[in-house]
Each structure stands twice: as C-alpha cells, then as structure tokens.
Amino acid sequence: xxxxxxxxxxxxxxxxDANPENDPTYPMRDRSRDDKxxxxxxxPPQQRQTVEILQSIERNNLTAVFGTSTPxxxxxxxxxxxxxxxxxxxxxxxxxxxxxxxxxVVEGLVQDFGRxxxxxxxxxxxxxxxxxxxxxxxxxxxxxxxAVLALGVLAFRLLSSKDGSRHTRRRGG
Amino acid sequence: xxxxxxxxxxxxxxxxxxxxxxxxxxxxxxxxxxTCICGSDLHLYHGLVPDTRVxxxxxxxxxxxxxxxxxxxxxxxxxDHVIVPFNIACGQCHFCRQGLFGNCHEANPQASALGGxxxxxHTAGGYDGGQAEYVRVPYADIGPCKIPSTMDLDDxxxxxxxxxxxxxxxxMAGIQPGDTVVVFGAGPVGIMAARCAWxxxxxxxxxxxxxxxRLDFARTYCxxxxxxxxxxxxxxxxxxxxxxxxxxxxxIDAVGGDAAGSALHTLLGTKLKLxxxxxxxxxxxxxxxxxxxxxxxxxxxxxxxxxxxIGNVVxxxxxxxxxxxxxxxxxxxxxxxxEAGRLNPKALITHKVPLEEIADAYHIFSAxxxxxxxxxxxxxxxxx
Numbered sequence: 001x002x003x004x005x006x007x008x009x010x011x012x013x014x015x016x017d018a019n020p021e022n023d024p025t026y027p028m029r030d031r032s033r034d035d036k037x038x039x040x041x042x043x044p045p046q047q048r049q050t051v052e053i054l055q056s057i058e059r060n061n062l063t064a065v066f067g068t069s070t071p072x073x074x075x076x077x078x079x080x081x082x083x084x085x086x087x088x089x090x091x092x093x094x095x096x097x098x099x100x101x102x103x104x105v106v107e108g109l110v111q112d113f114g115r116x117x118x119x120x121x122x123x124x125x126x127x128x129x130x131x132x133x134x135x136x137x138x139x140x141x142x143x144x145x146x147a148v149l150a151l152g153v154l155a156f157r158l159l160s161s162k163d164g165s166r167h168t169r170r171r172g173g
Numbered sequence: 174x175x176x177x178x179x180x181x182x183x184x185x186x187x188x189x190x191x192x193x194x195x196x197x198x199x200x201x202x203x204x205x206x207x208t209c210i211c212g213s214d215l216h217l218y219h220g221l222v223p224d225t226r227v228x229x230x231x232x233x234x235x236x237x238x239x240x241x242x243x244x245x246x247x248x249x250x251x252x253d254h255v256i257v258p259f260n261i262a263c264g265q266c267h268f269c270r271q272g273l274f275g276n277c278h279e280a281n282p283q284a285s286a287l288g289g290x291x292x293x294x295h296t297a298g299g300y301d302g303g304q305a306e307y308v309r310v311p312y313a314d315i316g317p318c319k320i321p322s323t324m325d326l327d328d329x330x331x332x333x334x335x336x337x338x339x340x341x342x343x344x345m346a347g348i349q350p351g352d353t354v355v356v357f358g359a360g361p362v363g364i365m366a367a368r369c370a371w372x373x374x375x376x377x378x379x380x381x382x383x384x385x386x387r388l389d390f391a392r393t394y395c396x397x398x399x400x401x402x403x404x405x406x407x408x409x410x411x412x413x414x415x416x417x418x419x420x421x422x423x424x425i426d427a428v429g430g431d432a433a434g435s436a437l438h439t440l441l442g443t444k445l446k447l448x449x450x451x452x453x454x455x456x457x458x459x460x461x462x463x464x465x466x467x468x469x470x471x472x473x474x475x476x477x478x479x480x481x482x483i484g485n486v487v488x489x490x491x492x493x494x495x496x497x498x499x500x501x502x503x504x505x506x507x508x509x510x511x512e513a514g515r516l517n518p519k520a521l522i523t524h525k526v527p528l529e530e531i532a533d534a535y536h537i538f539s540a541x542x543x544x545x546x547x548x549x550x551x552x553x554x555x556x557x
Contacts, residue, residue, distance in 0.1 A: 024492055028345065028499065030272040041266050044279060044312070045245070047197040054295070058285040064263060065197050065311040066282045067289070067299030070226040080224065088284055094477050097223035097296075098446060105181035108227035124184040126536020133542035 052077075054084040076104035175552065176230045176305030177531050182220030183539075187529050190230070193301065193309035198245040201313035203257060206555040207330040208235035208303045208528075210538050210548050211259075212360045213429065213473045217294060218535055221430055221443065221450055221475060224283065224295040233259035233291040234333040235303025236326060239313075248314045254326075255317040257310055258500030259334040261289035261298065264315035275497035280311065286476065288497065296476065304531060306552045318504050321512070328511050330549060331361075331518035336507050338471050338498040339365025342425045343373050345494040346469040351376035352422035355412060355461060357454035359387035359399070361521050361547045362471060363427030367395040368516065370425075379421070381408060381457075383433055386544050394520060402434055412461040420463035428454035429472025430479075441480065449475030459485050470495035524548040527556065 008014045023031070044064040051071040055062060072080045083096035112119045130138050178188040193202055211234050217225050239253045249255065262269050263279035268288075280289025281298035289311070292302015302308065310317060320329045339362045348354060354370040356363050359382035370378045378397040382388050388399035402408040413420055430442060430450015434457075442451035450473075458468045459482050468491055486493065510516040523546045526534040534548045 024347070024494065028273065028341075028494075028496060030270075033270045033272075035267070035270070037267070039267070039278070041270070044263050044265065045198050047311075050196075053282055053299070055282045056285050059282060063282045063289070063298075064279045065199075065261070065289070066280070067295070067301065068196060069230070069299050069301040070228045070295075072226075076226075083224075084283075088286055088476060091477055094223045094475070101220065101223065101225055104227045108180050111227075119180065119184075120186075121184060124180055124186045124532050126532045126534075126540075129533035129536045129542065130540070133537065134540065 054080055056088055057084065058087050058089075074104075074107050076100040076107055079103060174306040175528055176301070177232065177528075179217070179225065179229045179231060180227055183218065183536075185218065185231075185532050185535050187531050190301075190305070192307050195241055195243040196309060197311055198243040199312050199314060200243045201239050201246055201249055201310045201317070202241040203235075203237035203255065203303075203308050203310050203317075204240045204554060205235050205237040205303050205306060205308060205552050206254070207237075207326050208232050208305075208550045208552070209330055209333075209335070210234075210304070210531075210534055210550065211334055212362060212431075213293070214535075215539050216430060216450070216473055216475075218539060219431065219443070221446070222294045222296060223475065226295060226299075229292070229294070229299075230301040230305050231292040232302030232304030232308070233293055234330060234335070235291070235308065236320065236330045236333065237303070237308070239317075240307065242313060246313045249317060249319075253317075254320045256320055256329050256332050256504065257291070257303070257308075258316040258318075258337075258504070259290055259293075260316070260497055260500060261291065261300065261311050262315050262501060263312050269315075272499055272502045273496075274316070274499045274501040284476070290497075304528065304550060306528070306554060316501055318501070321508060324508070324511065325519055327519035327522055327549065328517075331521065331547075332504060332507055332511075333500065334498065335361045335365055335521065335547070336511075336516065336518050337500045337503040338362050339367075339427070340369045340372075340503055340507060341496070341498040342366040342427060342469050342471040343369040343375075345471075345496065346370070346373075346423040346425055346467050347492075347494070348373035348375050348423055350374035353377040353379070353416055354423045354425065355379045355381060355421040355458070356397070356425045356427055357381050357458055358427035358429075358432075358472065359384060359391045360427065363425070364391050364394060364521065364546070365516075365518070366425050366427050366471070367391060367397045370423075371395075372510070372515065375423075379412070379415070381412075384541055387541075387546060390546060408434070408457050409460045412457075416463070420461055420466060422463055423467050423469065424458035424462040426454045426458045426468065426470045426472045430474045432472075438480070448479045449477040450479065452479035452481050455479070455481050459489075459491060462489070462491055464489040465491070467492045467494060469493075471498070521547040522549050526550055528552045 079100035086093035262274040262277040289298035432453035435453040438451035442448035
C-alpha cells in the first residue's frame, strides 16, 4: 500500500491547542532555530576517505567527518561487514559486532605474537595495582581459582581412572 | 607518540603510535595536557560496547594545546590551551542548530542514533581518543573553548564531560524549588548531578550507591543525604518510606549499564549481554519516583534493549528525559559557576597518574581501589 502525502494544516483542528510553553525538551532543544527541513543544511566539506568506513544503512550519506582508527580487517572485519547489512534496530547488527569484538581480541594476540611481542597480560590488567591496593582480595581470588583448578584436576583424574579401569576390564574380559 | 592501546576486555597498555594529522580542513591537532578516565570508559573496558576494536585509543575527556590547525579553522590558533567537549559537533546540522550538540548528524557514519564521541568505539564514530600525547580534533572551530587564564587545569579537564553531564542531568530533571531529588550513583557524574541539583533549587538531595567511601565524599561535597543500598532490603521501599510514601519528585540515573544491586540484571546485562547493560538503577528510578515525576537519565547503556518497568512509566505518568550532555551549550554557564566558586570540580580528582601507567589507573578505577573517585592521566610532555 502506498501512503499519500498529508498536509497537517488541512486537518480540522490542527494546532488548536499548541502551546510552545509546554515543551519538555526546553532548554535542550532550541526550537526557534528548527527550520522544519530535512537534511538541507549547508554541509561542511567532505573528509577524504582513506580507509574503509562501515556505514549505518539508516543513513543516506557519509558524514562530513569520521574517525579513521582501526579499520575493519581479518575475520572480525568480515563479521563487522556482515553486521552492517542490518539496521541499528536489529539485534543481529549488535550481536554480530559483539561477536566480532571477541574474535578481534584473538586477532590482537596473534598480531602481537606475529610482531615478536609477547603481551604482558598481567600488566595490561593492572596486576601491579591489585597487588598494591588489594593484596587480600588478590590472595582470596588466587585461593578460589586454585581450589577450582584443583577440583577440576581431581575430577578429571577420577573420571580418567574410571574410564581407564572400565577399558582395562573390557579388554581383560 | 605514546597512546593508550585497547587489547580486549580488562586489557589496556600504552604503545607508540603515529602522531595524528589534520585529515579535514576544519581539524586541529591538540597536544594533550590532562586526560581523564571516565566512568563510561569502563563500559568499553568491560567489553560492553559493540564495535570496540582492538588497537583503538580511548579517551573523551581531555584538554590540551593546539599544535596544528586545518585551513578552514579561524577561531583557534597554534598555542591556544583548550577545553575539548567530548562530543564532536559540526555546528550547522539540523540538530546542532537547535543546541543539540551531543546529537550532531555529521560526525558518526556508523550509527544514526549516536553522535560522534572521541575514543568511544566505532559505534560512536571510530575516532581515536585523548588518552594519548596528541589527538585529532574535528570541527575545531565549533567545540573547543579556550581555557580562561585564571582557571585551574584540573577544573578545566572536568568541564569536558563530568561537570556538564552532571549539570544537564539536573537541568533535564526540571527541578522545581523544594523538590526531593534522588541520584542513583555516587560516581563523579552522580556526585556532580547531586551538587548541581541545589543550583536548580532542590529542597532535598539523596544519593544512593553501594560504595561507602564515595557516599562519604558525596555527603560532604554535594552535600547530600547518602544511603548504601546494600544496607536495605529494598531500595524502592526505603525511598518511598523516606518521601511520605509518595516517592521522589525527581530521580536521576547516573549509573548506566554497569550497575550492581540486582542479580537478574547483572546476569542478563553484564554477564550474558542479553540486556544492553544492567538496568538496575533505571529500574529503581522508575519505581521510586512520584506519580507525575521526572526520571532523568545520563547513565550510559548499550544500543540493544533493557528490561525496565515501562508499564509503570505509563501508569505513573512519568516523564523520562535523557541525552548525552550538550557540552558546548553549557560551557559558558559552567565556567561562570566555577569562577564564582559555586562549583569546585577539581575536588573530585583523587588520582593523578602518568599516562604510561594507564593499565593500573584503569584497574584502580574499575575495581574502586584506593578510594578512587576520579583518575586523571598526565602525559610526559605535560609533567614539566
């Protein structure tokens, strides 16, 4: 079905109770400078595009300026390109971007190793400040992690030995 | 130059990166002299904001000295020391013309809902931010404002976001003389919102959080009644009881998606990412405000969706007002307030950290260690 244009001024009673004083957006929005137009403002000069920019499909043009940090690349870049086929209104858009972010973390590690750098992950996570300001918490976390790890190892060994003995019995029988 | 380098959730470091250049005729390049870590940077740091790319430099709160200007920059000169608002605004689009400088339509190709913000993921335009020695500043004639010669640089850097966002939270709340105002969140923005509520004539200001040292600070700085929600069975019932069972006239959400206090919201919002952050504070705000009251939101949430009691918004006739702060619009008035001694932003700064120690600064701020309220990073060239 095709919508027909509507002229509100032709609607009986249009604006009869309009009250500019009753404006909950004031002073955030200065309506005196609202030209009621669309995208008809004099646009700033266009920044030259030197890297790939993914553009929202809800926009009809590239903004006059944009950031050029970390253009899409690798597997995460391919995922981001797919995500931008969906509008900002679609969960798929955002969930694919979040997934790409996680893949990008692995790519970052690969990139570090590829450059011959071993990332100092404890330092990147602020381990020194944790040691300095929250030693008790750190000990607690280490104890809990150690206990969980020990339980995991113990459970794995128990399961392995059960499997092994079953296997041995089967072979023996 | 030295610049922050995001490597993944909870992992940042300082690396060497190329010094930025003017990429547009209205750009400037600014040498950073102070830069903060914002509470909303923690949403990026915790991996909550979609399209946060490894290798990016964060930082939307910074001041610095102009080092280079594009051919169409007329208001700034090399050597000017400037406050740079966190939002990037062209000054001439449909929204900027109406004072909505936080909603510029010419700064972020990746999204139509959000304007451009320095160092705040590609969802906010893909700009490298100011947690670095140098930063590219688009539309340099519009946003940046020269720092008054009498102003302390520590006050100036908080005018980039914290003070305007806190002030606008109170402004949007439409506070009338005598109103009871509840602020959820005793972080820097919540503290500033509570302080500014008095400027609009509030009759009573209450701050709710679960970090005692921050509540202690708010009690004397704002000043405000402060309560730790961990000591209550139900914060909504508590707030109803303390406001004659009707609720507060105004509730301000200055927390956003990293809220504590509800196992359900934490699981869905921050652990499983099925909500756009844990909407606990907003949930409480809607349920604690009086019928016909106002809920003002400056806390940051992601772009998907949240579980909030929208039925109560309808049934109670609540007005919800929210936006990114329009820093440029507010700066003249806020500078007046600082110069008159009505606001003292620098008192919020608890930690001054060399830029090189950024990983520790993020961890201290995120884990709320060492009494941290507001950390400021200082690049080597600004340390004298």
